[in-house]
Amino acid sequence: MSTILCIDDEPSVGVTLEHTLAEFGHQAILASSVNEGLKVLAQQSADLILSDYRMPDATGLDLLEALRQQGFEIPVIIMTGYSSIEHAVLSMRHGAVDYLTKPLRQETLRIAVTNALEVNRLRRENDEFRRELSSLRGPRTIVGESEALRSVMETIAAVAPTRATVLLEGESGTGKELFARALHEQSPRRDQPFVTVNCAALPEGLVESALFGHERGAFTGANARAHGAFERAHRGTLLLDEISEMRLDLQPKLLRAIQEQEIERVGGHQLLKVDVRIVATTNRDLLAEMRANRFRRDLYYRLSVMPIRTPPLRERLGDVPLLTEHFVRNAAAALGVKPPEVPPETLELLQRRSWQGNIRELANVIERAVILCRSGQLLPAAVREAPGVGQAAEVMAPAQGAPSGAPINLKELEHIAIERALAATSGHRTRAAELLGISERTLRNKLRPGAKVVEE
Numbered sequence: 001m002s003t004i005l006c007i008d009d010e011p012s013v014g015v016t017l018e019h020t021l022a023e024f025g026h027q028a029i030l031a032s033s034v035n036e037g038l039k040v041l042a043q044q045s046a047d048l049i050l051s052d053y054r055m056p057d058a059t060g061l062d063l064l065e066a067l068r069q070q071g072f073e074i075p076v077i078i079m080t081g082y083s084s085i086e087h088a089v090l091s092m093r094h095g096a097v098d099y100l101t102k103p104l105r106q107e108t109l110r111i112a113v114t115n116a117l118e119v120n121r122l123r124r125e126n127d128e129f130r131r132e133l134s135s136l137r138g139p140r141t142i143v144g145e146s147e148a149l150r151s152v153m154e155t156i157a158a159v160a161p162t163r164a165t166v167l168l169e170g171e172s173g174t175g176k177e178l179f180a181r182a183l184h185e186q187s188p189r190r191d192q193p194f195v196t197v198n199c200a201a202l203p204e205g206l207v208e209s210a211l212f213g214h215e216r217g218a219f220t221g222a223n224a225r226a227h228g229a230f231e232r233a234h235r236g237t238l239l240l241d242e243i244s245e246m247r248l249d250l251q252p253k254l255l256r257a258i259q260e261q262e263i264e265r266v267g268g269h270q271l272l273k274v275d276v277r278i279v280a281t282t283n284r285d286l287l288a289e290m291r292a293n294r295f296r297r298d299l300y301y302r303l304s305v306m307p308i309r310t311p312p313l314r315e316r317l318g319d320v321p322l323l324t325e326h327f328v329r330n331a332a333a334a335l336g337v338k339p340p341e342v343p344p345e346t347l348e349l350l351q352r353r354s355w356q357g358n359i360r361e362l363a364n365v366i367e368r369a370v371i372l373c374r375s376g377q378l379l380p381a382a383v384r385e386a387p388g389v390g391q392a393a394e395v396m397a398p399a400q401g402a403p404s405g406a407p408i409n410l411k412e413l414e415h416i417a418i419e420r421a422l423a424a425t426s427g428h429r430t431r432a433a434e435l436l437g438i439s440e441r442t443l444r445n446k447l448r449p450g451a452k453v454v455e456e
Contacts, residue, residue: 001025001026001027002026002027002047002048002117003026003027003029003044003045003046003047003048004021004026004027004028004029004046004047004048004049004050004113005028005029005031005037005040005041005046005048005049005050005074006018006021006028006029006030006031006049006050006051007031007032007033007034007036007037007049007050007051007052007055007063008030008032008050008051008052008055008079009032009033009052009055009056010052011032013052013079013102014030014032015030016104017030017050017104018030020104020106020109021113024110024113024114026113029044029046033055033056033057033058034051034055034057034058034059034062034063034066035057035058037049037051037063038063038066038070041072041074042268042270042272043270043271043272043273044272044273045231045234045272045273045274046074047074047117047120048074048075048076048077048113048116048117048120049063049067049074049075049076049077050076050077050079050113051063051076051077051078051079052078052079052080053078053079053080053082053087053091054080054081054082060076060078060080060091060096061090061091061094063076064076064091064094064095064096065094067095068095069216069224070216070224070225071216071224071225071226071227072225073123074120075097075116075117075119075120076095076096076097077096077097077098077099077100077112077113077116078091078096078098078099078100079100079101079102079104080099080100080101080102081101081102081103087099097115097116097119098112098115098116100112124193141178141326142175142178142179142182143319143322143323143326144316144318144319144322144323145318145319145322146311146315146316146318146319148311148315148316149311149316149319152179152308152309152310152311153182155306155308156179156182156183156186156308157186159183159306159308160183160184160186160187161186161187161188163277164305164306165258165277165278165279165280165302165303165304165305165306166180166183166278166279166280166305166306166307166308167243167279167280167281167282167286167303167304167305167306167307167308168180168279168280168281168282168308168310169281169282169283169286169307169308169309169310170281170283170309170310170311170312171283171310171312171358172283172357172358172360172434172438173313173357173358173359173360173361173434174310174311174312174313174358174359175310175358175359176241176281176283176310177196177239177241177281179308179310180237180239180279180281181194183237183279184236184237184277184279187237187277189235189236189237189277192233192234192235192236192237193232193233193234193235193236193237194233194236194237194239195229195232195233195236195237195238195239196239196241197210197211197229197238197239197240197241198241198242199240199241199242199243199244199245199246200241200242200245200439200440200441200442201440204247207246207247207250208250208253208266209222209226209228209266210228210229211228211229211230211250211254211257211263212228212230212253212257212263212264212265212266213225213226213227213228213230213231213263213265213266214226214228214265214266214267214268215265215266215267215268216267217267218265218266218267218268219266219267222266222267225265228263228265230257230263230274230276231263231272231274233274233276234274234275234276235275235276236276236277237276237277237278237279238276238277238278238279239279239280239281240254240278240279240280240281241280241281242281242282242283242439243280243281243282243286243303244282244283244284244286244289244294244295245439245441245442248294248295248296251295251296251299252296252299254299255296255298255299255302257274258278258302258303259302261273261274261275261276262274278303280303283438283439286300286303286304287300312355312358313355313358313359313361313362314354314355317351318351320347320350320351320362321342321347321351323359323362323363324342324347324350324362324366325342327362327363327366327367328340328342328366328370328378331366331367331370331371332370335370335371337370338376339370340370340373340375340376340377340378341376341377341378342377342378343377343378343379343380345380346377346378346379346380346382346383349380349383349384350362350365350383356435357434357435360434365383366378366383369382369383414446415446417436418432418436418443418446418447421433421435421436429443429444
């Protein structure tokens with residue numbers, strides 16, 4: 001069922017539209033003027049607008065211009081009792097998707113509404129595909145047959161049809177986003193948007209706007225209304241990636257949005273209803289963060305309605321051969337070369353590693369080996385010499401000369417690990433954070449004054 005805003009100053013037309021659209025399976029919201037219609041849109045979303053061309057306060061063209069200025073991307077069908085080719089052309093030039101003449105014939109209206117809704121769906125779907133393609137380097141899918149992986153997939157299959165909030169907990173590189181997408185694809189929301197917000201990558205001053213959107217003039221540079229992640233994910237799934245990085249002062253507002261399914265844009269004064277399924281991920285122990293007063297207790301319990309742990313690669317080493325084959329095929333396709341063979345001795349070597357960087361580290365190692373492959377086979381030397389392999393273990397090794405029975409100062413060990421990670425990556429902060437299994441923001445907060453890093 002779609003929500004359709006009908007703007008017409010004739011009450012009889014509004015009533016007729018309401019009944020007719022209900023027969024088509026849609027919900028109609030009536031407004032008698034352009035200003036009233038814009039007020040409705042400030043409080044709730046609509047999938048389509050049916051608007052009269054001539055009204056006392058403003059015309060349909062004025063409506064189209066107001067929608068453009070305020071940042072709305074809603075298809076509009078213009079209706080008129082004064083059939084005119086000039087009006088039709090003007091309406092289409094200003095962005096209307098169709099033009100209907102009164103009195104409206106039921107079948108003509110049904111076709112126009114169906115086509116407009118389909119265009120809108122395809123537009124949203126295309127936008128999502130573009131966002132995904134810009135962020136993906138290649139095909140990404142869940143690969144494996146291990147018991148640990150099967151257990152997670154069975155849990156996802158059980159929880160996907162529900163509205164329950166899901167918390168995916170696991171180390172960096174275990175594929176938490178892929179599991180979140182699998183959950184979305186198996187849910188009744190599969191045909192609706194899947195929107196991702198990386199809480200660790202958002203600039204601190206723009207987190208609230210990214211989540212809830214903002215009104216025009218809300219802050220310097222806000223030249224038009226912008227829809228936040230909650231609005232873009234309406235009727236779909238919102239993935240809050242690395243939720244532990246969410247600012248403490250914004251957590252109450254996030255909690256309210258999740259509980260009440262209501263948001264308020266930055267600079268706005270109207271509560272907007274949304275229908276969003278929340279999935280959150282974290283590579284930290286949120287219980288420990290909660291006890292340290294870095295994460296709200298009520299938000300934690302709201303997010304962890306259904307906690308799911310994503311297994312590290314060392315717990316599913318039996319999947320390494322399948323994952324290796326998958327990554328070899330993807331890397332070869334990207335390079336436009338024939339996939340090299342992977343001999344048993346190479347697979348055996350790969351299965352003996354602890355893979356501190358998990359699947360992401362394995363993918364990087366295989367990609368480099370395929371790039372450098374010259375013999376048609378991925379020999380053991382190609383993966384043994386790859387940068388990063390074994391480095392994580394070296395980073396976390398005890399300091400040289402430390403007596404085995406000496407008391408352990410965790411803070412000092414943390415600084416040692418950070419210094420070694422920076423040394424191993426030539427001071428590159430992003431790669432050092434990946435090596436340590438933490439976010440770049442966390443690493444930045446833990447750096448000692450004077451630490452040598454590469455400015456990025």
